[in-house]
Amino acid sequence: MELARIGEIPGDGVNRPCLSPGDRTARRMLIAWANEIGAEISIDVAANLFVRRAGTDPDAAPVLTGSHMDSQPEGGRFDGIYGVIAGLEALAALHDAGIVTRRAIEVVAWTNEEGGRYAPGCMGSMSWSGYAPPTTWDDVRDADGIRYADALAEHLRLEADLPRRPLGGVPHAYLEAHIEQGPLLEAAGLDIGVVTGIQGSRWFSVTLSGASAHAGTAPVGMRRDAVQDMLRAVSALNELMHDPADILRFTVARIDVTPNTSNSVAGRVRFTIDCRHPDGAVLRAKGDAIRATVEAAVKTCDVLVEEHFDAAPVAFHPLVVETVAAAALADGASAMGLPSGAFHDAQFVVPLAPTGMVFVPSRDGISHNPAEYSSPEQLAAGTRVLVRSLVALAG
Amino acid sequence: MELARIGEIPGDGVNRPCLSPGDRTARRMLIAWANEIGAEISIDVAANLFVRRAGTDPDAAPVLTGSHMDSQPEGGRFDGIYGVIAGLEALAALHDAGIVTRRAIEVVAWTNEEGGRYAPGCMGSMSWSGYAPPTTWDDVRDADGIRYADALAEHLRLEADLPRRPLGGVPHAYLEAHIEQGPLLEAAGLDIGVVTGIQGSRWFSVTLSGASAHAGTAPVGMRRDAVQDMLRAVSALNELMHDPADILRFTVARIDVTPNTSNSVAGRVRFTIDCRHPDGAVLRAKGDAIRATVEAAVKTCDVLVEEHFDAAPVAFHPLVVETVAAAALADGASAMGLPSGAFHDAQFVVPLAPTGMVFVPSRDGISHNPAEYSSPEQLAAGTRVLVRSLVALAG
Numbered sequence: 111m112e113l114a115r116i117g118e119i120p121g122d123g124v125n126r127p128c129l130s131p132g133d134r135t136a137r138r139m140l141i142a143w144a145n146e147i148g149a150e151i152s153i154d155v156a157a158n159l160f161v162r163r164a165g166t167d168p169d170a171a172p173v174l175t176g177s178h179m180d181s182q183p184e185g186g187r188f189d190g191i192y193g194v195i196a197g198l199e200a201l202a203a204l205h206d207a208g209i210v211t212r213r214a215i216e217v218v219a220w221t222n223e224e225g226g227r228y229a230p231g232c233m234g235s236m237s238w239s240g241y242a243p244p245t246t247w248d249d250v251r252d253a254d255g256i257r258y259a260d261a262l263a264e265h266l267r268l269e270a271d272l273p274r275r276p277l278g279g280v281p282h283a284y285l286e287a288h289i290e291q292g293p294l295l296e297a298a299g300l301d302i303g304v305v306t307g308i309q310g311s312r313w314f315s316v317t318l319s320g321a322s323a324h325a326g327t328a329p330v331g332m333r334r335d336a337v338q339d340m341l342r343a344v345s346a347l348n349e350l351m352h353d354p355a356d357i358l359r360f361t362v363a364r365i366d367v368t369p370n371t372s373n374s375v376a377g378r379v380r381f382t383i384d385c386r387h388p389d390g391a392v393l394r395a396k397g398d399a400i401r402a403t404v405e406a407a408v409k410t411c412d413v414l415v416e417e418h419f420d421a422a423p424v425a426f427h428p429l430v431v432e433t434v435a436a437a438a439l440a441d442g443a444s445a446m447g448l449p450s451g452a453f454h455d456a457q458f459v460v461p462l463a464p465t466g467m468v469f470v471p472s473r474d475g476i477s478h479n480p481a482e483y484s485s486p487e488q489l490a491a492g493t494r495v496l497v498r499s500l501v502a503l504a505g
Numbered sequence: 506m507e508l509a510r511i512g513e514i515p516g517d518g519v520n521r522p523c524l525s526p527g528d529r530t531a532r533r534m535l536i537a538w539a540n541e542i543g544a545e546i547s548i549d550v551a552a553n554l555f556v557r558r559a560g561t562d563p564d565a566a567p568v569l570t571g572s573h574m575d576s577q578p579e580g581g582r583f584d585g586i587y588g589v590i591a592g593l594e595a596l597a598a599l600h601d602a603g604i605v606t607r608r609a610i611e612v613v614a615w616t617n618e619e620g621g622r623y624a625p626g627c628m629g630s631m632s633w634s635g636y637a638p639p640t641t642w643d644d645v646r647d648a649d650g651i652r653y654a655d656a657l658a659e660h661l662r663l664e665a666d667l668p669r670r671p672l673g674g675v676p677h678a679y680l681e682a683h684i685e686q687g688p689l690l691e692a693a694g695l696d697i698g699v700v701t702g703i704q705g706s707r708w709f710s711v712t713l714s715g716a717s718a719h720a721g722t723a724p725v726g727m728r729r730d731a732v733q734d735m736l737r738a739v740s741a742l743n744e745l746m747h748d749p750a751d752i753l754r755f756t757v758a759r760i761d762v763t764p765n766t767s768n769s770v771a772g773r774v775r776f777t778i779d780c781r782h783p784d785g786a787v788l789r790a791k792g793d794a795i796r797a798t799v800e801a802a803v804k805t806c807d808v809l810v811e812e813h814f815d816a817a818p819v820a821f822h823p824l825v826v827e828t829v830a831a832a833a834l835a836d837g838a839s840a841m842g843l844p845s846g847a848f849h850d851a852q853f854v855v856p857l858a859p860t861g862m863v864f865v866p867s868r869d870g871i872s873h874n875p876a877e878y879s880s881p882e883q884l885a886a887g888t889r890v891l892v893r894s895l896v897a898l899a900g
Contacts, residue, residue, distance in 0.1 A: 315767075
């Protein structure tokens, strides 16, 4: 709740963009709490922030946990930050109980998971895992025109007092706690989700270039109106993406019109496509059909389709999945296995180390919205399962 | 061409928002040129700027000419500014020729004709004419959140050295020179458009309020997606506004999505409607049907339809129309009568004084676009007709 005051917006929401002053304030609060239990702080060139509690065996690979601290522009108080705070709480509980594990336990706050200020999301975990070089997104700009590389350099300059660590490393295991962001646990009346994997995501942008013209004089039949072609394109994509089973997630959620003034016909429209499915083959087929679908639908504009993000569905590792299930059982929590509808930084750790996640219920399944809510009891139950799992994994 | 460098954008375009530093720079250049011929400067509370050349009869109502100096965000070099410069050139030509008219001639630069930074357009001429109080739009905000009242107060503070004049007054006549912004004169191969009137315009905004949600977890069938409802609304409006004769001008050109991030379902969309027709009855019927059409089309969102601008079609006064036609004939220019597809400040002078306009051709009919072009010869021909007309009207 203290962290939720940093970037608070009406309706109990949070707007804390990555690499913003609010992001730094939240990180400094985390560091202050970590210092109280003598944990070590470090940061890498992607601005991923690590809090380490040493184990008895300095040669053993650490167990990694954590999530992210940035939010959506109209986000809630729990998405991401819960997993970081739960990880820190785990370290504090071990500290208070005088328990020292064999392996070190590290809590990470990944940079820019949301992709709200800079798309795509998960830049920090993608950089750390070697999925893409950290310079990949240098020229991505936020709504104010600030380049990602410049925002990152500014952040690292302001955090220059923190010890640096290299990107990567191979942890013994990675376990991320998170709110479900969906309705399944609440509907089932259960405490804990033992996450079995993450559906795949593909992100695209479509740019339609027509010609701006005077809204009063240009005959409608002679226009190259990018708004009207967007209508045609999205209508055709709705057909392509229609799924009677309602498993496929197709979203057009960002639209940028140029010049975006009421009495000049739109000369250019750029819109985004977010497409997700747990079946990699379906996701491949639907995503690959986007370009031809848009090109067939538009009437007057030039079309540019770009893909910005392509994450295949992943299955989590039995070591972690079974550890979480056993921890829930031992703690007396009710639990079920389920896949994640949202993508998470965990997705990018999968190729490097045994990975898993633990979910707690989201009220009404609402997330990316100020109304996002999980009760203190639900959050505490998830944290207890996290601590038990970390201790089991860290020995 | 000197003024076109203030706010120049690629492709020979201009972006000079009303009440911006560029607008002030352009006005100061105009004032400097006016000072060279000893004209008097004044400004009113709506920031309309006047350049007056006295006549021999101080009691006779002046003849008013002019247009506006602000541009569309991706506008051209001639829209508006031509009418101001042509008016100043008229004064300069009379000065150089030693001709003194009976009535004073005043050149006006109206504030915010375009409505690009602050909607609707014509705030300056509407305030001057008493069509609406100048405080009507105080709380309208630009894209940076700056209130109109604050931008206006800042402008008047920076121009505090200019003598103030009251709003309004009844000129003997008003004549505005402008580029056609349409294809008719070029298609007919003529020099001059003797403008007979202006089609009517109605501006609306539609706000659709749904619920933001996570693009990965929220099932498509359970969403209240404002982008999808916008698609339904605009498709239905396209049906309503379909005109086989292509006389009705229906434009959706501004779309603002909230939160406008690719992986959060759009919780709110606001879009604009610009609707124009020369027949007042048609315009009334189509505009009045917008609310019911949108409400019937949307599936999940709450609907708010607001009307921001309602200008009935106007016919210009025979005194001015016939004066312009006679001036074209006397100057050896080829001319035709035609209505204006765009609205202009002249629309709001009609109730106060005999009003008219003179058009020059626009290449390919293009306007509100950097490619907007009229040749020096065409602009000079229009200015000669303007001078002859002003002299005739001012005696």
